Amino acid sequence: MTLKPIQQTHSTCCYCGVGCGVRIASDGQRVLGIEGDEFHPANLGRLCTKGRTLPLTMTPTGRALYPEMRTDRRLPRQRVSWDEALDTVANRFADIIREHGRDSVAFYLSGQLLTEDYYVFNKMAKGLIGTNNIDTNSRLCMSSAVMGYKKAFGADAPPGNYEDLELADLLLIAGSNMAYAHPVLFRRIEAAKAADPSKRWIVVDPRRTDTAAMADLHLAINPGTDVALFNGLLHLLLWEGYADRRYIDAHTEGFEAVKDMVREYTPKLVADICGISDTDLITAAQWFGQAKAVTSLYSMGLNQSIQGTDKNLAVINLHLATGQMGRPGAGPFSLTGQPNAMGGREVGGMATMLAAHRDIQNPAHRSEMAAIWGVDYLSDTPGLSAVDMFDAIRRGQVKAVWIACTNPAHSMPEQALIAEALKTAEFVVVQEAFLDTDTVPFADVVLPATSWAEKEGTVTNSERRISRVRAAIAAPGETQGDWWIATQVAKRLEKHLTPFKMSRFAFDTPEAVFNEHRKTTEGMDLDITGLSYALLENQGPQQWPFPAGATTGLARRYSDGVFPTASGKASFHAVRHIGTADKTSARYPFHLITGRLRDQWHGMSRTGRVSQLLEHVAEACLSMNADDMARRGIQSGQLVKVANARGSILVPVEASAEVASGSVFLPMHWNAQFWSEPGANRLMPAKADPYSLQPELKHAAVRIDVVNLPWQCVAVRQGDVDELMQAIRPLLKQSRFASATLIGRENPALLVRFADESEPDGLINALDTAIHLHSSPETQDYLDPARQINKRGRWDAGRLTGFRLAGETKAADWLSDVIRQGGEWRWARLQAFAPRATPPDGSYQPAKTVCNCLGVSEATLKQSIAKGCSFEDLQQQHKCGTQCGSCVPEIKRMLQNAPRILQTA
Ligand code: SF4
Numbered sequence: 001m002t003l004k005p006i007q008q009t010h011s012t013c014c015y016c017g018v019g020c021g022v023r024i025a026s027d028g029q030r031v032l033g034i035e036g037d038e039f040h041p042a043n044l045g046r047l048c049t050k051g052r053t054l055p056l057t058m059t060p061t062g063r064a065l066y067p068e069m070r071t072d073r074r075l076p077r078q079r080v081s082w083d084e085a086l087d088t089v090a091n092r093f094a095d096i097i098r099e100h101g102r103d104s105v106a107f108y109l110s111g112q113l114l115t116e117d118y119y120v121f122n123k124m125a126k127g128l129i130g131t132n133n134i135d136t137n138s139r140l141c142m143s144s145a146v147m148g149y150k151k152a153f154g155a156d157a158p159p160g161n162y163e164d165l166e167l168a169d170l171l172l173i174a175g176s177n178m179a180y181a182h183p184v185l186f187r188r189i190e191a192a193k194a195a196d197p198s199k200r201w202i203v204v205d206p207r208r209t210d211t212a213a214m215a216d217l218h219l220a221i222n223p224g225t226d227v228a229l230f231n232g233l234l235h236l237l238l239w240e241g242y243a244d245r246r247y248i249d250a251h252t253e254g255f256e257a258v259k260d261m262v263r264e265y266t267p268k269l270v271a272d273i274c275g276i277s278d279t280d281l282i283t284a285a286q287w288f289g290q291a292k293a294v295t296s297l298y299s300m301g302l303n304q305s306i307q308g309t310d311k312n313l314a315v316i317n318l319h320l321a322t323g324q325m326g327r328p329g330a331g332p333f334s335l336t337g338q339p340n341a342m343g344g345r346e347v348g349g350m351a352t353m354l355a356a357h358r359d360i361q362n363p364a365h366r367s368e369m370a371a372i373w374g375v376d377y378l379s380d381t382p383g384l385s386a387v388d389m390f391d392a393i394r395r396g397q398v399k400a401v402w403i404a405c406t407n408p409a410h411s412m413p414e415q416a417l418i419a420e421a422l423k424t425a426e427f428v429v430v431q432e433a434f435l436d437t438d439t440v441p442f443a444d445v446v447l448p449a450t451s452w453a454e455k456e457g458t459v460t461n462s463e464r465r466i467s468r469v470r471a472a473i474a475a476p477g478e479t480q481g482d483w484w485i486a487t488q489v490a491k492r493l494e495k496h497l498t499p500f501k502m503s504r505f506a507f508d509t510p511e512a513v514f515n516e517h518r519k520t521t522e523g524m525d526l527d528i529t530g531l532s533y534a535l536l537e538n539q540g541p542q543q544w545p546f547p548a549g550a551t552t553g554l555a556r557r558y559s560d561g562v563f564p565t566a567s568g569k570a571s572f573h574a575v576r577h578i579g580t581a582d583k584t585s586a587r588y589p590f591h592l593i594t595g596r597l598r599d600q601w602h603g604m605s606r607t608g609r610v611s612q613l614l615e616h617v618a619e620a621c622l623s624m625n626a627d628d629m630a631r632r633g634i635q636s637g638q639l640v641k642v643a644n645a646r647g648s649i650l651v652p653v654e655a656s657a658e659v660a661s662g663s664v665f666l667p668m669h670w671n672a673q674f675w676s677e678p679g680a681n682r683l684m685p686a687k688a689d690p691y692s693l694q695p696e697l698k699h700a701a702v703r704i705d706v707v708n709l710p711w712q713c714v715a716v717r718q719g720d721v722d723e724l725m726q727a728i729r730p731l732l733k734q735s736r737f738a739s740a741t742l743i744g745r746e747n748p749a750l751l752v753r754f755a756d757e758s759e760p761d762g763l764i765n766a767l768d769t770a771i772h773l774h775s776s777p778e779t780q781d782y783l784d785p786a787r788q789i790n791k792r793g794r795w796d797a798g799r800l801t802g803f804r805l806a807g808e809t810k811a812a813d814w815l816s817d818v819i820r821q822g823g824e825w826r827w828a829r830l831q832a833f834a835p836r837a838t839p840p841d842g843s844y845q846p847a848k849t850v851c852n853c854l855g856v857s858e859a860t861l862k863q864s865i866a867k868g869c870s871f872e873d874l875q876q877q878h879k880c881g882t883q884c885g886s887c888v889p890e891i892k893r894m895l896q897n898a899p900r901i902l903q904t905a
Contacts, residue, residue, distance in 0.1 A: 009472035010037060012459055013051040014112065014452035015601045017336030018042055018185050019461025020051055021541065024453055024472040031055045031453050031473060040541060042162060042461055048183035049599050049852045049886045053613055054452065057606040061722035062436040064448035065477025077446060082478065085445055086485075089402070090492030092427045096399045097129060097497065102379065104399045106133035106389050109349060110406035111141055111338030114457030114469055116513040117482035118340075118349040120505070121404065124490040125383075126348075127373040127504065128497060132360055132383030133398065135351040137406040138341040139386040143352075144303035144692040145334035146345060148312025151573060151691070152320070154565035155525045156345055156357055159557040160295065160331040161463040161543065166192035167329030170291035172284075174204040174226060174315065175301015175698075179211040179889040180598040182299075182335050182462075186211070187885045200291070202284050204229060205301060206593060207665060208658045210889035213896065217284055220660060221274040223591045223699050224580035227307055230314035231577065232270025233285050234321060235262040242289025247323030251561035254572035258317055261574040273577060275660075288318065293329030299337060300595075304698040309691040310575035317572055325570075326558040335462050342460035346526055346544075347517055351383030352693070356521040372520055374504060385693035386412065387686050394421035404431035404482060405449065407603045409438035410671040413684035413695045414646055431485055434605040436726065438672050448479045452606075455481055457510045458536070460544070464553070466531065467541040483510055525564050581687035582701035584662070588644050590628075591663040592702040594680045598886055599852060600669040608674060609722060611742035611749075615849035618741045618751070620670035620677075623656035624704070625663070632704070639707045639737055639755060642666070642683065644700055649677040650707055650737045650755075664704065668697070673729060676738040709736055709755035711788060713764070714812035715804035716743065716751045716819050717771040724750040727770040735760045744820040745855050749802075751816060759788055764806055768792070773802050782833035793832045799823030803832060810835045814844035850890055853883035861891060865898050 006025050013020040021040020025033035034055050038045030067085035068077035080088075096104050107125050109118060113136075125134040146156045153159070165171065166188055178186040193199045203215035204226065212218040221229050237243060238259060248255050271278040288294055296319065302311040316332050324330040336342055348355040355372075358365035366378040384392050390408065392398040394417060401422075412418045422428055422442035430443035433451035440446060453472045460466050475481075490505040507513045511533045521528050527547040536542065543553030563570045584591060599613040607613050622642060624634070634640065640653045642664070651666065659665050671679045683702060688695045713735075717724055721742050728750060732738040737755040742748055750771060754763065768774055773794055775781065782791040789807035793800060793815075800823040803815050815832060818825070818839070827840050838844045847859035856878045864874055874880055874891060881888040 006032060007472070009470050010468070011453065011470045011472065012339070012467045013047065013054065014339055015050050016182055017338055017341060017462040018182050019339060019459060019465060019467055020047055020184050021467060022047065022051065022054070026453070026472040029473055031058045040467070042463070042465060042541070043184045046184045046187055046884065048884045049613060050601055050607060052853065052884055053610050056610045056612065058453065059609055059722050060476065061726060062434055062609075063476060064432050064435045064446055065479060066448055067478065068446040070444055073444070077443070082480070085447060086488045086492060089429050089445055089447070090489050090496065093400055094493060094496035096426065100399055102129050102131040103133055103381070104397070105129065105131060106384060106393070106398045106401045108386070108389060108401060108403045108406065108408060109134065109136040109344070110404060111136060111138040111336075111341035111344055113344065113405050113482055114340060114455060114459055114510070115343035115347060115517060116457040116510040117404070117486065118344045119347045119513050119517045120483045120486040120490065120507065122347050122349045122355065123373060123504070124486055124493065126354065126378060127369070127375050128490055128493060130377055130379050132351050132379050132381060133389060134349065134383055135386050135389055136344055136349055137386070137408070137411055138338060138344050139350065139694055140304065140411060140697060141300065141337040142303055142334060142341050143350070143694045144305070144308025144312055144689055145298075147309040147692040148316060149334070151309065151571065152313055152316040153558065153563045153570050157342065157464055157526070158331070158333045158462065159326060160333050161555050162188065164295050164329050164331060164333065164556070165189050165297065168293045168295035169199050169329065170287055170294045171199070171201045172204070172288065172294060172296040172315070173201060173211060173215070174296065174298045175303075175311070176297055176299040176335055177205065177209040177211045177595060178297065178335065179209065179214070181337065181596050183598070183884070183886045185335070190214075190888065200287055202287060206591070206660060206663060207595070210893060213893045214889055217280060217287070219274070219276050219280060219284060221276055223593055223663065224305065224307070225274045225577065226302060226311045227314045227575055228265060228270050228273040228577035229281075230311070230318060231262045231265035232267060232274070232281055233288060234258070234317055235265045235270070236267065236282060236285035237289050237318065237321060238262065240285065240289060242285070243321050244323030247325070247561070248321060251563070251569055252320045252572055253567060253569045254574070255321070257574045258572040261576065289322065293327060294319070294322070294324045295329060296332045297335055299335040301698060303692070303694055304696060305694075306581045306687050306689050306696045307578050308689040308694045310578070313573040313575050320570055320572055326556060326561060328556070339461070340459040342462065342464065343458065346460060346521070351385045351389070354378070355517070356524040357526055358524070369520070385688070387688050387693065387695050390418050390421040393425050396424060399425065400427040400429075401425050402429040402431065403439060405433070407437040407439045407605070409442065410603045410679050411681065413681050413697055414686040415678045415682045416647060417686060431482060433479070436673050436729070437603060437605050438678065447485050448477060449482050449485065450475045450479045454479065457483065458514060464543045465541045466528070466536065466544060468533070468536050481510065483507065483513055580699045581685045581696045582644070582699065584701045588701035588703050589662070590702050590704055592642065592680070592683060592700045593659070593663055593665045594668045594684070594698055595665060597667045597669060600667070602669065603671050604669050604674065611721060612745050612852055614742045615745060616852055617667070617848070618743060619739050620651055620667065620675055622651045622653045623659050623665040624653050625659050625661045626655040626657070628661050629653070629655055634706055639709060641705045641707045642702050643705070644683050644702045646685070647682045649680070649682055651677070664702070672732070674740050676732050676735070709757060711756045711758045711807065712809045713754040713767070713804065713806040714751070714809045715767055715771060715773065715802070716749050716816050717773060717802035718747060718749040718819060718823070719772065721748045721750050724771055728752050731763065731766055731770060734763050734766070743816055747820060747822050749819050759806065764790060764804070767804060771802065773804055780829050782830070791833045793829065795825060795829065798825055800825050800832070808835050810837050813837065813846055814839050817844055851878070851880035851887040854879050856880040861894055865894060871895055
């Protein structure tokens with residue numbers, strides 16, 4: 001095949017809501033490289049580890065490449081033609097609608113879809129079928145922020161922009177580990193603080209995250225006590241004379257009720273509720289009151305709560321009371337988690353909203369949209385939001401569900417109920433780029449979708465900036481754009497459901513979809529009638545609103561103090577502390593907090609393919625306070641059972657200085673593709689905020705018990721790691737505990753662990769087959785049947801390329817490290833089978849990689865720190881943190897802990 005010359009395509013990173021611009025190098029068929037786009041206003045050339053490694057995720061294994069279908073759930077799906085798949089979906093939906101009504105079907109979408117994809121789905125559900133049963137995983141992410149903005153300001157979306165984060169002289173960062181979840185934005189505020197050290201950060205988080213460790217003041221509040229904290233801050237701001245009466249009188253309403261309410265939130269009471277000192281509370285209030293410009297930043301820690309809307313409103317109260325609004329560096333700023341949660345909000349792609357920020361229950365708004373779409377009827381019944389939707393499916397009220405670009409079997413709370421719902425549904429359509437997600441096994445039809453670097457459209461980032469997403473390479477297999485798939489089914493459904501002569505879905509390009517979406521925004525707060533693909537092409541990404549005739553988007557909203565409410569004023573809301581859905585008790589004494597890791601994204605369907613990204617944290621692990629562990633006699637590395645009434649999961653535990661006594665932390669990424677468990681959300685309550693309907697995914701009350709599973713097995717194998725991972729997955733359910741991950745940078749390998757009471761029947765044979773570790777002249781075995789010890793190593797050309805240690809695993813870590821380093825074998829082969837934790841020359845030091853871009857290990861950094869190196873010395877010697885910078889907070893934390901490192905060096 002003759003390759004086309006390397007071409008550069010400007011596009012957008014597909015992970016988080018920062019929305020970094022990228023330049024993709026490709027030959028038209030394969031992605032060859034990636035760089036940050038220095039002209040994109042979000043990132044100015046920077047990328048984090050996730051963005052930088054996107055090309056490594058473009059492997060064909062595990063991709064959904066062809067439409068698949070089954071008519072009998074006992075049988076596997078078979079490849080079918082697009083026509084057969086599309087006809088089947090349209091026919092089954094039409095039949096079910098005819099028999100059971102419009103609301104018997106539902107759509108569950110994703111903040112990772114492009115705006116054009118979302119638009120077509122939303123029009124199909126609301127404008128064609130006539131149901132509002134269309135919700136998205138954005139419900140799990142930022143619907144509390146939407147409700148907060150709407151209730152306070154009358155309209156959705158952040159008032160400010162990314163520059164405000166740099167201009168603020170105080171940042172209040174609440175419920176957000178920005179250093180991990182929004183790394184490039186974090187780099188920007190880090191640089192701003194380095195340039196002007198008088199800038200202050202207050203971080204509110206129960207955990208001492210990397211973000212919290214860099215704060216001037218860390219308020220480590222008890223989980224779920226944010227509203228009490230913000231009310232306590234407001235109490236102090238008012239009573240210490242920091243209120244801006246002029247702003248309050250001119251631009252707000254509802255102040256007196258809030259003033260009365262916060263009277264009871266005295267510093268003493270708030271300090272008790274939150275578990276912080278009243279001195280810290282007073283300091284925080286003084287800093288807030290004295291700052292010229294305050295920006296508050298918040299994300300899942302506030303939103304994923306039964307009080308998510310109240311938490312947002314309580315932060316906004318602080319800004320309204322002090323006039324910290326609409327000026328450079330001042331305002332409340334919600335950080336969206338997903339790359340296009342904002343775009344989804346713009347097209348109204350949720351059960352509770354209509355296109356262009358219109359309301360379902362507003363008759364004028366329904367009429368406007370009915371006229372634009374040329375239909376007589378738009379339902380005034382709010383649709384089912386995520387939790388209620390799957391509940392309705394489980395109860396048989398909703399018969400068919402179409403899931404696109406998301407993985408509810410992993411991401412929803414109380415996962416057992418979601419599995420039950422998907423088994424109960426009469427018809428499940430899954431539109432996906434990847435086959436290896438926890439939801440795909442439930443699909444009757446799989447519709448294969450294009451993915452990053454293959455798609456065309458637009459996304460909107462956290463600062464209301466619309467960027468183009470462009471295809472750099474040809475769509476693999478028979479994959480199609482999500483907008484195209486939805487359009488094809490909508491055209492077929494029209495024939496069943498409407499008497500129209502002309503199709504309302506005559507879209508032939510994403511640009512045609514964008515142009516219709518643009519029309520729906522005319523006269524609305526997000527008016528983008530001045531935008532076009534051509535303008536985005538010529539002038540680059542733009543913020544909305546951008547009405548016809550404008551030459552630029554609006555950088556900052558509400559600068560004039562006029563809000564899109566009936567009175568033109570913003571509203572205070574008197575919100576009271578309630579706490580978490582689960583309360584700790586003698587039976588469930590620990591707060592389980594969930595969150596994100598630096599180098600992983602959501603359910604790991606992309607990032608879990610890149611061994612380099614797993615070098616920082618390789619496996620699911622429960623972080624627990626060292627004192628709590630000592631009191632309960634728990635050792636780091638032991639398996640524990642984390643349990644509550646909703647279920648239990650087995651996971652290794654490690655001591656962590658990040659979590660307070662009484663709390664434990666579990667990352668939300670791991671799922672049944674990498675683990676014997678379905679993930680942390682098995683334990684989360686299916687309880688939601690009453691306004692935003694966002695479930696509480698951040699907190700559950702649990703108990704922790706040590707589990708003794710004496711039979712252990714660890715295997716590592718080099719080779720095609722995608723293929724090895726696929727082969728190992730069916731075995732992850734064959735022992736009580738199992739975990740599969742990738743290790744190594746230049747020499748990637750699969751690492752798999754099992755633990756059980758005793759050796760499960762047939763597991764070792766099945767494992768050897770899956771990882772190609774059959775007995776051969778290249779292998780050597782060690783057997784001790786009486787002690788259930790069965791070990792095998794494999795050497796190719798003098799290098800260790802795989803091993804399996806069953807029954808005794810002390811050498812597993814250093815043998816893994818040998819393979820990670822390239823497999824060079826310097827010892828007698830039998831040494832591999834000795835029960836020893838270090839190699840014969842004692843050279844092994846357990847170490848994770850801290851700087852993933854340049855492969856700098858924790859051990860290397862500790863050695864240099866022990867010699868007295870400063871941060872600048874470390875950067876000069878090892879270049880760590882000089883590429884994407886994601887590791888900088890961790891290196892700085894290591895330096896803060898230098899006295900301890902010196903003691904242990
Ligand atoms: Fe992608 Fe990282 Fe930028 Fe987020 S911060 S958009 S993950 S490169």
